Amino acid sequence: MTASPLPTLPTLCFAAAGLTASPMARRFGTERAVLVALFALAAGLGIRVVPATWALLTGTVLGMSGLAVGNVLLPALLRAHFPQRVSVLTGVYTTVMALGATPAAAVAVPVANGLDSPSLGLAVWALPAVAALLVWSLVRAPHVLTAGGGPAAYVSPWTMARTRLGKLVTAYFALQALNCYALVGRLPTLLSDQGMSRGAAGAMPAAPRARASRPRSRCSPSCGPPGDCGPRSWWSRRAC
Numbered sequence: 001m002t003a004s005p006l007p008t009l010p011t012l013c014f015a016a017a018g019l020t021a022s023p024m025a026r027r028f029g030t031e032r033a034v035l036v037a038l039f040a041l042a043a044g045l046g047i048r049v050v051p052a053t054w055a056l057l058t059g060t061v062l063g064m065s066g067l068a069v070g071n072v073l074l075p076a077l078l079r080a081h082f083p084q085r086v087s088v089l090t091g092v093y094t095t096v097m098a099l100g101a102t103p104a105a106a107v108a109v110p111v112a113n114g115l116d117s118p119s120l121g122l123a124v125w126a127l128p129a130v131a132a133l134l135v136w137s138l139v140r141a142p143h144v145l146t147a148g149g150g151p152a153a154y155v156s157p158w159t160m161a162r163t164r165l166g167k168l169v170t171a172y173f174a175l176q177a178l179n180c181y182a183l184v185g186r187l188p189t190l191l192s193d194q195g196m197s198r199g200a201a202g203a204m205p206a207a208p209r210a211r212a213s214r215p216r217s218r219c220s221p222s223c224g225p226p227g228d229c230g231p232r233s234w235w236s237r238r239a240c
Contacts, residue, residue, distance in 0.1 A: 007185030010064040017065035021072035031141045034073050040066030042129035049123030109202040
């Protein structure tokens with residue numbers, strides 16, 4: 001019974017916890033909100049060291065909620081810290097995330113087998129999260145002002161969602177997430193049921209991730225000026 005809802009929990013956490021990212025950023029600041037998110041991620045992954053169903057489910061919810069908040073706030077951090085290089089660094093950080101996920105997916109089962117404990121094999125991934133938490137604790141918010149010299153104005157996400165670009169981006173990420181979570185959550189089980197070894201089945205989702213990590217473009221689909229990252233793409237021109 002535990003295995004059935006487990007692949008669904010990350011998706012539900014991304015949908016629910018992701019909605020709390022903007023309120024947290026407005027109240028505590030984006031940098032502090034990401035710090036809290038990293039703490040939740042590290043704690044959730046660490047809790048799963050306990051070989052019990054409650055620890056597995058609780059740790060997954062806590063860790064994936066932290067991951068969801070951090071994922072939502074990363075674009076805002078790029079704009080705040082690197083306003084002149086948003087397009088380039090968006091491509092860099094998405095590529096780095098894919099590159100990091102690829103070996104992790106490939107070695108997850110061998111690591112658990114090497115430790116002779118599935119729970120330890122899950123909890124060991126708290127170590128990179130703790131390292132990221134320590135590094136991020138040193139980051140401070142930049143002093144961002146508008147052209148008039150005042151603080152930057154708050155823009156409602158619902159206002160942006162009603163624009164043509166907002167609708168296209170929302171649909172794009174919805175379809176991308178559907179494809180990703182269907183593949184990552186179910187493919188290893190399907191392959192294992194067909195006779196493939198657990199290690200090989202667990203490594204299979206790493207293949208499309210490795211392909212997706214190839215840096216095909218330096219530019220993100222933004223409506224910024226062409227000088228930001230060369231000529232805007234056809235998609236960007238059509239969306240705007």
